[in-house]
Amino acid sequence: MIRSMTAFASGTGGLGQHSWTWELRSVNAKGLDLRLRVPDWLDGLEAALRADLGKALSRGSVTLGLRVTRDGDEGRIALNPSTMNTVLDALAEIEAEALRRGMTLAPSRAADLLGVRGMLDVSSGSDDAGPLVAQLKREFPDLVARFLEMRESEGAALEGVLRGQIDQIETLTTQAAALVEGRRAAMAEALQANLARVMGSGQSADPDRVAQELAMIAVKSDVTEEIDRLVAHVAAARELVETGGPIGRKLDFLTQEFNREANTLCSKSQHRELTALGLELKAVIDQMREQVQNVE
Known part of the structure; x- marks a missing residue:
């Protein structure tokens, strides 16, 4: 059966106080280009999902988004000091080099810096994210199956x-x-x-x-x-x-x-x-x- 490279699938789930939303989509590409947006605090999940997609697909520009939220007040968002210091040091170096060359850069905004990957840490409210990662891994094949079904239908x-x-x-x-x-x-x-x-x-x-x-x-x-x-x-x-x-x-x-x-x-x-x-x-x-x- 022929598969199209264009497809979309989404899903939702939950475990305890956590809930999540999946979105998986793809468009045409010469090869296989995988772009995953997965919360950093879910250790080992992105690598596992990338491996599963690599086995199931051969071509297409594929984007996977996973958004995880937590009920109640225990979950919080905090700055990652290590990433913040690295970004600020790099920004200072860029501004110094621009000044040396006689160039004027637009002032940096905090909102722009907050968008840097890893700048914010999302606390899960629990030290052990293992059960959540395991559940997401179990659920992912069903999302991929529905995604492939649409590819086959197209x-x-x-x-x-x-x-x-x-x-x-x-x-x-x-x-x-x-x-x-x-x-x-x-x-x-x-x-x-x-x-x-x-x-x-x-x-x-x-x-x-x-x-x-x-x-x-x-x-x-x-x-x-x-x-x-x-x-x-x-x-x-x-x-x-x-x-x-x-x-x-x-x-x-x-x-x-x-x-x-x-x-x-x-x-x-x-x-x-x-x-x-x-x-x-x-x-x-x-x-x-x-x-x-x-x-x-």
């Missing part, structure tokens, strides 16, 4: 679109092959007429040399190989879609090959109807390539 719709586009490419390729057969006779007549014109011009010309040149023109305008490669690419694309799984990169490569053959077909056609078919083929291939960008 992928099923995407698969239908891709199959239709592959069928269109196959139909246009078949029509192009039929036009090539009819084009051969017209090109042969044109080449014979050109040969007679050259030989009857009264100018000195080597008949064998002229025949060789005309034969070279015929070879350069032959699109049989392009048609054959398009047929082969159609079969390969169809097989990939049947196989499913993380096939996005392979399909993207195939669309590039489709486009290369369509471009060559247009440049060598020397035939109005064949050129029109080649342009239509390019349009369908471009549409397919846009869809392929969504495939994991």
Whole structure:
């Protein structure tokens, strides 16, 4: 089954006085880019969640957000002295260097500094966050399963679109092959007429040399190989879609090959109807390539 790279899943949970909210979303990307926002005081949780996502996904820009709150007044937010000192020292060094270079920086605001990761410590009201971390780890696979279910649902719709586009490419390729057969006779007549014109011009010309040149023109305008490669690419694309799984990169490569053959077909056609078919083929291939960008 094909999976889309676009998906979203959310969930909520609770344990004792703690409650939390999950949000997991992804968009297209060339590789797998994981961005996690997990409370720092939940030791070991981020690494475990990152490992689970790495096993379940192969492509996409994935963002995971986890917000944990505590009922009552026991939970509190406090400055992390170590992080604060590090940030302030770095800020002082930057301002000193700017002054040395004759540059004026805008005054720093406390609100900006509070947004630095690790500046604030959230107290859980308990010295042992182990049970909470364990519960979050147990709950996470269900969130991932619902996330993958949406990816597969989007992928099923995407698969239908891709199959239709592959069928269109196959139909246009078949029509192009039929036009090539009819084009051969017209090109042969044109080449014979050109040969007679050259030989009857009264100018000195080597008949064998002229025949060789005309034969070279015929070879350069032959699109049989392009048609054959398009047929082969159609079969390969169809097989990939049947196989499913993380096939996005392979399909993207195939669309590039489709486009290369369509471009060559247009440049060598020397035939109005064949050129029109080649342009239509390019349009369908471009549409397919846009869809392929969504495939994991």
